[in-house]
Amino acid sequence: APEKIKIGYISTLSGPAGSLGEEMLNAYRLGLEHTGGKLGGIPVELVTGDDQAKPQTAVQVARQMMERDKVSFFSGLLFSHVVDAVNAVVLPRDQIVVAPVGGSSETAGEKCNQNFFMVSWNTDTMFEAIGSQIAKSGIDKVAVIATNYQAGWDAAEGFKRGYGKAPTAEILVKLDQSDFGAELSQIRAADPKAVVVFLPGGSGIAFMRQFQQSGLQRTVVPYAATFQADETTFQALGTAAKGLMNAGPWSPYLDNPSNKRFVQAFREKYGRNPSILAAMSYDTVLLLDKAVSDAKGDVENPATFREALRRAKFPSIRGDIHFGNNHFPVQNFYLSKVADASGGGLHNELVGSIFEQRADAHQAKCTMKW
Amino acid sequence: MLSACKLQGGYGAVQVLFGADVQVDEGQVVALVGRNGMGKTTTIRMLTGELVPRDGEISFAGQSIVGVPEFRIARLGIGLVPEGRQVFPNLTVEEHLTVAARAGEGGRAWTVERVLDLFPRLGERQKQFAKTLSGGEQQMLAIGRALLTNPRLLILDEATEGLAPLVRREIWMCLEAVAKTGLSVIVVDKNIKALCRIAHRFFVLSKGKTVWTGNASEFAEAADVHRQYLGV
Amino acid sequence: MAILVEQVLNGINYGLLLFLIAAGLSLVFGVMHLINLAHGSLFMVGAFAAAAFAHITKNFLLSVICATLLAAAVGWLVERVIVRKLYARSHLDQVLATFGLILFANELLRWISGGVPQYVPSPGLFSGTVMLPGGIEYPAYRMMVTSIAAIAALAMWMVIAKTRAGMLVRASASNPTMVRHIGFDVGLISTLVFAVGAGLAGLAGALTGPLVSIEVGMGEQVLILSFVIVVIGGLGSIRGTFLAAMMVGLVDTLGRALMPLALSGIFSARAVSSFAPALSATLVYILMAVVLIMRPQGLFAR
Amino acid sequence: MRHLEKPVVLDLQRPTNVAARIVGGVRSYAANALLVALLALAPFLFESHIVGSLTRGMIYGMAACAVGFIIRCGGMVSFGHAAYFGLGAYSVLIAQKIGLTEALLIWPIAVLVSAAASLAIGSLSLRTRGVSFIMITLGFAQMVYFVISSVQGLGGADGLGLQARNQIGGVSLESPTRFHFVVLALLLVVFCVLSRVGRSPLGMALAGIRQNERRLKALGYNTTRLQLTAFVLSAAITGLAGALAAEFYLYVSPGLLHWIVSGELLVMATLGGVTALMGGLFGALVLLLAEVLISEFTTYWRMALGPVVIVAVLYLRQGLQPALQKMLGGGRD
Amino acid sequence: MTEPVLQLRALTKSYGGLIVTDNVDLNVLPNEVHALIGPNGAGKSTLIAQIFGEITPDKGAVLWCGEEITRIPVHQRVRKGLARSFQVTSVLPEFTALDNVRLATLASASSNPSAFEVAAANLTATERAQTCLERVGLATRSNARAEALSYGERRHLELAMALALEPRLMLLDEPMAGVGSDESHSLTAVLRDLRQSCAILLVEHDMDVVFALADRVSVLVAGRIVASGSPAEVHEDHEVKRAYFGEEDVW
Ligand SMILES: Nc1ncnc2c1ncn2[C@@H]1O[C@H](COP(=O)(O)OP(=O)(O)OP(=O)(O)O)[C@@H](O)[C@H]1O
Ligand SMILES: Nc1ncnc2c1ncn2[C@@H]1O[C@H](COP(=O)(O)OP(=O)(O)OP(=O)(O)O)[C@@H](O)[C@H]1O
Ligand SMILES: [Mg+2]
Ligand SMILES: [Mg+2]
Secondary structure (H helix, E strand, O other): OOOOEEEEEEEOOOOOOHHHHHHHHHHHHHHHHHOOOEEOOEEEEEEEEEOOOOHHHHHHHHHHHHHHHOOOEEEOOOOHHHHHHHHHHHHHHOOOEEEOOOEOHHHHOOOOOOOEEEOOOEHHHHHHHHHHHHHHOOOOOEEEEEEOOHHHHHHHHHHHHHHOOOOOEEEEEOOOOOOOHHHHHHHHHHOOOEEEEEOOHHHHHHHHHHHHHOOHHHOOEEEEEHHHOOHHHHHHHHHHHOOOEEEEOOOOOOOOHHHHHHHHHHHHHHOOOOOHHHHHHHHHHHHHHHHHHHOOOOOOOHHHHHHHHHHOOOOOOOOOOEEOOOOOEEEEEEEEEEEEOOOOOEEEEEEEEEEEEEOOOOHHHOOOOO | OEEEEEEEEEEOOEEEEEEEEEEEOOOOEEEEEOOOOOOHHHHHHHHOOOOOOOEEEEEEOOEEOOOOOHHHHHHHOEEEEOOOOOOOOOOEHHHHHHHHOOOOOOOOOOOHHHHHHHOHHHHHOOOOEHHHOOHHHHHHHHHHHHHHOOOOEEEEEOOOOOOOHHHHHHHHHHHHHHHHOOOEEEEEOOOHHHHHHHOOEEEEEEOOEEEEEEEHHHHHHOHHHHHHHHOO | OHHHHHHHHHHHHHHHHHHHHHHHHHHHHHHHOOOOOOHHHHHHHHHHHHHHHHHHHOOHHHHHHHHHHHHHHHHHHHHHHOHHHHOOOOHHHHHHHHHHHHHHHHHHHHHHHOOOOEOOOOOHHHOOEEEEOOOEEEEHHHHHHHHHHHHHHHHHHHHHHHOHHHHHHHHHHHOHHHHHHOOOOHHHHHHHHHHHHHHHHHHHHHHHHHHOOEOOOHHHHHHHHHHHHHHHHOOOOHHHHHHHHHHHHHHHHHHHHHHHHHHHOOOOHHHHHHHHHHHHHHHHHHHHHHHHHHOOOOOOOO | OOOOOOOOOOOOOOOOOHHHHHHHHHHHOHHHHHHHHHHHHHHHHOOHHHHHHHHHHHHHHHHHHHHHHHHHOOOOOOOOHHHHHHHHHHHHHHHHHOOOOEHHHHHHHHHHHHHHHHHHHHHHHOOOOHHHHHHHHHHHHHHHHHHHOOOHHHOOOOOEEOOOOOEEOOEEOOOHHHHHHHHHHHHHHHHHHHHHHHHOHHHHHHHHHHHOHHHHHHOOOOHHHHHHHHHHHHHHHHHHHHHHHHHHHOEEOHHHHOHHHHHHHHHHHHHHOOOOOOHHHHHHHHHHHHHHHHHHHOOOHHHHHHHHHHHHHHHOOOOHHHHHHHHOOOOOO | OOOOOEEEEEEEEEEOOEEEEEEEEEEEOOOOEEEEEOOOOOOHHHHHHHHHOOOOOOEEEEEEOOEEOOOOOHHHHHHHOEEEOOOOOOOOOOOEHHHHHHHHHHHHHOOOOOOOOOHHHOHHHHHHHHHHHHHOOOHHHOOOEHHHOOHHHHHHHHHHHHHHOOOOEEEEEOOOOOOOHHHHHHHHHHHHHHOOOOEEEEEOOOHHHHHHHOOEEEEEEOOEEEEEEOHHHHHHOHHHHHHHHOOOOOO
16 A cells, blocks of 8 residues: 555636635545545545646646656546546546546446546436426426536436426527526516526526516526535525525535534534535545545555445445446435525525435446446 | 027937027027928927937926926927828817817917918818818818917928918918917928018028028028028 | 517617627727727726625615726726836737736736625615516616616717817827827826726626626626627727627627527527527627628728 | 837848858847757656646647737738637547548648638638727637537537547657657748748738738739738648647647637737747747746736736837847847 | 820719719820829829729729729739829838838739748849839938838839839829928939830929929819810919919919
8 A cells, every 4th residue: 555645636726616616625625634634544645736627728737647746546626528638638547536526427428437436416417306306396387598518408408307398498508698688588488487597607696696686586486406506606696596496415404424524614614504516525535535445545556446436335424325337426316495594694405305316317328337 | 489409319219419409589480491301300399398309408488398298388388280280080170179279368369260260271171070181171270270279389390291382372371470470480391482481580400400590581692501401 | 579579678788788898998999099908807896896895885876886986096007007008019019918917807806805706786776677668577777787878878979079078089099199289198188098998897897796797707708799899880989889789789689589499490409409509609700790891990980 | 010120121131151141040040949959858858747838838839920920921910810729629629530540631631621711711801900800800710619619519618538649650649759749840840831931022022011001002912812821821830730739638629719719829929029930939838837837836826927928018029039039149030 | 196004084983972083084195294283182192092993983984005994903903004102101111122122023023922932032023123223313222221211212212112013104192292302303303214114193282393294284173174284284274273373473
């Protein structure tokens, strides 16, 4: 076993999304604090690199980490296109990637890889959960609005799968759109009871604010994935977030010892609940800690480390989870609702569970067996 | 009223003036003559503050104006009709006159009406943008604009350049009329004959240096000066 | 039919908003011939400042005024320290230096704000909707913003076209040396114009704040669109900028609304829904290309 | 272009003495020669990641030199060269998708694709001049950006990875050193072409167009066609650089087509000095190395870069290459 | 009678309501100097620009040796043998005088400038350029940058550039503007020399020059030709006196 484990931590640390990267890095560090700065008992060095949310930059950083820093494995990724780019240069060289977030339907399906592990979710599964929840509550007219790119298409597909049929209106908008006058009029014309939103970054914030001002909020219930409606966006959304229903595999109010320790420690440090991105980042550390210890520290041997990751029974803050054959988790999904917090501000109230031990829909397309 | 002594300087490292002098008294018309490129325009640029002399002294109405910014000098009462007209292409004739107008003292002050009386042609083209005026019209506009700032000293640099004989004559007649109002004038021109009619005093520039000064009759006599410094 | 009317209204609305953003840019270009890439950054400063002032004063109107003034003050400072040295330079140098300003401004604001998107509440009075004739329910805040933009447009046109100050500004645009010769301090005029342009950008940012996400980098998104508008309108022409902003607003909005319908006869639903947004995003640029090919100097060249 | 102070003048009066000519030649190319030597020796001197940065710098430098070329010759400020850069890169992606792996086939295709696009875009854009030209080139580049980023088969807005680097006649380019030398060789070829064209009657006419287009027309030159020729040449080179970028990153995404890339290429060209043949290369290397070095210490590295760029523009008016050349003893390239 | 090199037939151009060129008929014979005079704003420069192709006329035709060229672009007209000078000097400021002229000789040598030969190596072009500079008396200044030349020298340089094109007709728009009297003499001499090889359409306000050079004079007033004939005839023409010269000659 090596004396020290070097983690190649690539994330978006500058630019508009830099704050998300920072939130995740904070949680990752908190996780390492809780494991005593070690993984499986071996001291850890965190080598961080900023990808600027650009795949090309990420490739540069990843190469540098492999060649100069000789990292043991990669972690810390945020955006799916950056994950794809890093995977392209890293996986063929038998380096293992354990990403907290950023999995696309392709990496879960045809492009699944034995060296790639996704700790959190697949975007479309979350929207599958939303679709299924809306269907359950008997809503018959739904509008979907999503950004016109792979993740947006995944979200729309996932929704349809869960909902069981096509929505009344499906609107795709360009990346970074900030004016939604035309779209809100279209939604109003469709007269839906719910609107499902997948607009990443500032686009989503702009939509929610204009949605609030349009008066549609009185008749239409907005649904989104939890990572769009949590502590990372509350400040920017203000009252526009209130009433937003959201689905995800985790809530700060899940009742298990790991989660309690995490949430409490995070609150002490930052004075608010952790976001779901922070949670996934923290959970990654818990997974790695267990896997390294199972592999007896032999992280330099991909086969051993891979097996350990696959079968790690770690004390996840999400409770009971395990990896499917595509290295994406099989887990529960919960419904939350943004509401006023008792101490002022907003929080994500846990409403109930949607799916139990749900595997994503792409597992069948992945040929990997283990 | 204005006196410039031993002006030296030029553009960056290029020295153009090597001791140019000009003096103008109240109500006097002074002609500055010399061949092409001898530094007439450069001298004027120093008088109006566009260039700062490396050496020499300029005083106007009893105060030194070396290093004073151009717009302050203009406000002290120096009006310029520059070489090449320099009208504002995107302003109409009317707007030129509005923008330039600054109140002058007494009943003799120039007003828009008086300028339009002097140049009836401008009155006909009040709404036209200056870029669409012909050369002569632009020249009239440039003179009108300078007059409206109600200067105490008017400087004209090649005001008849590129104009038809008829218009040229018109401009000369206007200048004569203007000079009669008691305004001090410095005029640069190639037309020696016309200058002799209106100017009281002559300064001849050669290679950036004032080489001859004298009054109109002396100048008319000085055939050698004409030959040597003016090439006629 | 009603939806079409509503979409036209959306387009006009968006156009006026864009005008407010582009007006300052057009003014500065028109007078100083300066390509100011940092205009977007001033827009961003306005939005962030409004959020901060709203936090302190709890008063929307006050925060907008303060933000506008702050942006104007920043403009004043930037003009005196940096921009003034750029007037006599090539457009290329201007692009480069103001690009440097963008980098700096973005990082500075990221550092100050912690990189988290900011929030400014929409004012209580305008948080609801208004009922327009024809049964169109419309966000009151948008109506307010666009009326302010319309007033700003009118005021700018009046000042520039009708007042002596406006003439002076236009004169400085074409021949600053001659303006000095008739007794005006062109340096001061430039500083003032730049500050007014910055103030307009700040006002636009402060007013747009409640509609969008106030975040670092918001300036660059509006920057390109503003330049497109200024160029279509004819460089430096406020009237042209106004017309171009309306055209862009309408083309963009109607494109987004109608493109899927237009394509749906031809392609499969999947292709339509993914291709329509891309195509409507290019519409504005197609509009610009067509205008420039027909009239290289823009709609209203000076 | 109002203020390109140091013009491209064809000096007739070269020293006649051969020795003096050689010494003079070496001195007036000193900055360029040093840089090329540094690039050539880099794989033996530096760690691999620094070599990687230099390779990247050469790729962007090639594109920036092409951008600088049409400013110097033809007075065209293009804000849309990202389109040709991106098209070159996407050509590689598409070629690989249809099963090609021979670089000597793929790269010319990339060059042709970019050249063809620039022929169409350029002939429309060249109806305008000045700021309108800047904006219309940007407009066309944005169209290309939005269209390509909506094509699902090319990965949409996310882009796609390449399988591996292409080969030259069966020789793999996977080795960073080998790839570095291939890029360097291509860069030198590009410089030869640009230098030769710059001294030709065409280049002279183009330099004339920058100064006074109306005069050139009055001399009987079809100025628009000459400008189009230069524009297409520049775009073709940029396309080659784009293809190399695809090979370098092994990942192609619309980010390569984004207007910010056009802006960065302009910044590189100007920072390095548009009057200099190799200005763009200097600009690109300095900018990218600064990014790599400063970002080691802080994620706020742009806060330092901004003022550096501003100061460079205000006080280093000619750009880096001429300034360095002056330090090394006179002459120009 | 020889065929005119240039004929204008009912040429008309207006801006908005203002008719700048009004039904102008004009011809220029080979090797004649045809002067065009008229008050400021009469439309002389506009007419020159239409002949040269920079402005497209609304109506009428421009004929070159009998062939219609009303709508062909500038560079093709230059190839046919037209050249012009500008009312405001127009040279390439960053080039040397020699390179300015060489650009002209290279243009006349081939319609498509080569991209791969070295311009400086084209010795014939260089020699011809040098000859043209000599003809206008600028040989000693051939290596000075154009921006460093004096105004009068720049005027001469412009003529040299026009000469290098070996035109059959030169359009000269106020070649004497801004030039002092001694230089104006030398320019007049150059022009007199020039008429050996080509026809000249001369716009000029300096009547001394006009009467020294012109074979024929046409007078343009408010866009219309009001008189045309030999210099002496035009000088005595009543209409012209009223509109252009004015009655008495005190100034
Ligand atoms: N901006 C400038 N930069 C450098 N040199 C200049 C500049 N302007 C003029 N010069 C030079 O200064 C000298 C004097 O020029 P100036 O314009 O003062 O002459 P002038 O007597 O007015 O001539 P003209 O009769 O032609 O108007 C000339 O040799 C000219 O080339
Ligand atoms: N683009 C335009 N729009 C409107 N009017 C114009 C335009 N161009 C020229 N004009 C008008 O056409 C008339 C003729 O102008 P032109 O420049 O041809 O005169 P000119 O005879 O050359 O005068 P000068 O001797 O002063 O140079 C002028 O009255 C001018 O105002
Ligand atoms: Mg002069
Ligand atoms: Mg004229």
